[in-house]
Amino acid sequence: MQTAYFPGCSLKTIDRAYDVSTRVIAQDLGMTLVDVEDYSCCGAGELKGEGLKSHFLPARNLAHLINQGETEVMVSCNVCYHELSRTAYAVKQGGVHLDQIQSMLKAADEPQILEQPTVRNTLEYLVNVIGLDEIAKRVRVPLTGLRVAPYYGCLYQRPAKMLSSVQIAGEDTEHPHFMHDLMAALGATVVEHRAETTCCGGKNLLSDEKISGRLTGRILSTAKSSGADVLALMCPKCAGGLDALQFRAIGTVGESAQLPVMYYTQLIGIAFGHRPEELHVGDMESDAMGLIRQFLSEPAIR
Amino acid sequence: MAKGSGIIERSLLQDDQIMEEDNLVMDGIDISGRWNTMLKTRVHSERDLDSWDDVRASAIGESIDNCIQCGMCTAGCTVAHEVPGFNPRQFIYWVRVGRKDDLIKNADIIWRCVGCYICTNHCPKEVNTAEVIESIGQWLRKQVPEKMDQAYLANHEAYRHQLETYGRLSLPRLQAEFLSKLGRQKELFGPDLRQAAIRMLKDGRALKTLLIGRPRHWNRSRSVLMESGQT
Numbered sequence A: 001m002q003t004a005y006f007p008g009c010s011l012k013t014i015d016r017a018y019d020v021s022t023r024v025i026a027q028d029l030g031m032t033l034v035d036v037e038d039y040s041c042c043g044a045g046e047l048k049g050e051g052l053k054s055h056f057l058p059a060r061n062l063a064h065l066i067n068q069g070e071t072e073v074m075v076s077c078n079v080c081y082h083e084l085s086r087t088a089y090a091v092k093q094g095g096v097h098l099d100q101i102q103s104m105l106k107a108a109d110e111p112q113i114l115e116q117p118t119v120r121n122t123l124e125y126l127v128n129v130i131g132l133d134e135i136a137k138r139v140r141v142p143l144t145g146l147r148v149a150p151y152y153g154c155l156y157q158r159p160a161k162m163l164s165s166v167q168i169a170g171e172d173t174e175h176p177h178f179m180h181d182l183m184a185a186l187g188a189t190v191v192e193h194r195a196e197t198t199c200c201g202g203k204n205l206l207s208d209e210k211i212s213g214r215l216t217g218r219i220l221s222t223a224k225s226s227g228a229d230v231l232a233l234m235c236p237k238c239a240g241g242l243d244a245l246q247f248r249a250i251g252t253v254g255e256s257a258q259l260p261v262m263y264y265t266q267l268i269g270i271a272f273g274h275r276p277e278e279l280h281v282g283d284m285e286s287d288a289m290g291l292i293r294q295f296l297s298e299p300a301i302r
Numbered sequence B: 001m002a003k004g005s006g007i008i009e010r011s012l013l014q015d016d017q018i019m020e021e022d023n024l025v026m027d028g029i030d031i032s033g034r035w036n037t038m039l040k041t042r043v044h045s046e047r048d049l050d051s052w053d054d055v056r057a058s059a060i061g062e063s064i065d066n067c068i069q070c071g072m073c074t075a076g077c078t079v080a081h082e083v084p085g086f087n088p089r090q091f092i093y094w095v096r097v098g099r100k101d102d103l104i105k106n107a108d109i110i111w112r113c114v115g116c117y118i119c120t121n122h123c124p125k126e127v128n129t130a131e132v133i134e135s136i137g138q139w140l141r142k143q144v145p146e147k148m149d150q151a152y153l154a155n156h157e158a159y160r161h162q163l164e165t166y167g168r169l170s171l172p173r174l175q176a177e178f179l180s181k182l183g184r185q186k187e188l189f190g191p192d193l194r195q196a197a198i199r200m201l202k203d204g205r206a207l208k209t210l211l212i213g214r215p216r217h218w219n220r221s222r223s224v225l226m227e228s229g230q231t
């Protein structure tokens, strides 16, 4: 099965762990990923203040997708997912905004968006198109005994009306559960912690250190005190605050915020029998590698 | 006791909106204590509707007029629980009644919205509240840049410059530009970031970052992005 795929800037560089693990499990599941050609950044949510122009970068990518003969694209990064969905929604609304988007594309010598694009999140795609049964069938190393706290963040389910996870797949906006279901299918113990959709403050990660330290600190310590061994993520921006800058969270709320953090796709990869090195578990700044090594070497905790 | 401490949702009020005396006798009646907490009467004598015109004319702010001031946005807002005075419902109110002075007074608060879209999701009137708040922040950035937080401005400019120049985002390059705009380049070589940089050099991620490149014939896209005009 051929699936168009948009990795985006951070997955192509420092968050390769998310990209590689997405590709590895996609291959196991019989999917052939075809990258959107000549991609540009999605705008990372930072150009919204420019108004209509904030649609230019996502539209450029969607235009390339359509030009490649595809109308549906799968996206792992939640920020790219949000930006592309937001523009796909503007295309669907049509009217003067769409005209202006098309004329910006024309001015830049880029193809027009000639069909309605559909943007799908990898998590939602795995659950709804591939199916939990298919995924469960591939499990070689059940995650039995591993206590996983799913963390969705914001942009996977908000704003609901722009997103396929909600509109097509019927995900719950207040209490999303596809990652819960997926982790359960891998044999993990799913930890409910009530910070699943709390914001990590990622937008102001650089500019508002205090608030971002408080928000990330709270998420990590809530998950940890609920008994989690690991927080499962789906967004590289969240990874910035919760993993790479976890020291800031610890500095704000203390040791209770020290927790291994991984992409949920890496956990799927481990369950499918891949080595942690292959999935770049060592790229995580928190001690995800230590946790996974211990998990794999101590059948007792399974 | 702090001023106005008996008020429910006290954090949503500014200090100077509250009148409270330690001892107060009015018309011979002693009303010291909780009963003398009062809010200043607000008189709208000076309206400056620039902000309203600009926000509703922008592609991200045009839904502002749907607002019925119900307060659902503030009730669920991430930052309202963190920053005293952060109140998206009130920001919208100020814009619509032309309270430019209040907006400017709170310029250092309004930008702290984290774009979590809880407000947009909860709004019963299809206001895209998160983007309306962004639009108000941008209006302030243009009106009173000197009142805005330096880190906010540096963040905004660094992102814009990186995206316009390269069309792709290299996070280390972005962070370097952000810090140097603030004169904090030293932190790049401080213990936290240096360690991460060395790790990335060793494990190959630094190389990937250097090789990120630009999209094809980026110059044309770049001029579209840099053109002023539409908002």
Ligand code: SF4
Binding pocket: B066, B067, B068, B069, B070, B071, B072, B073, B074, B088, B089, B092, B119, B122, B123, B124, B125, B126, B127, B129
């Ligand atoms: S939730 Fe919507 S209608 Fe209610 S105050 Fe906020 S923006 Fe206005």
Ligand code: SF4
Binding pocket: B073, B076, B077, B078, B079, B080, B088, B112, B113, B114, B115, B116, B117, B118, B119, B120, B129, B130, B133
């Ligand atoms: S997007 Fe901004 S205003 Fe809206 S709920 Fe989040 S922090 Fe509050």
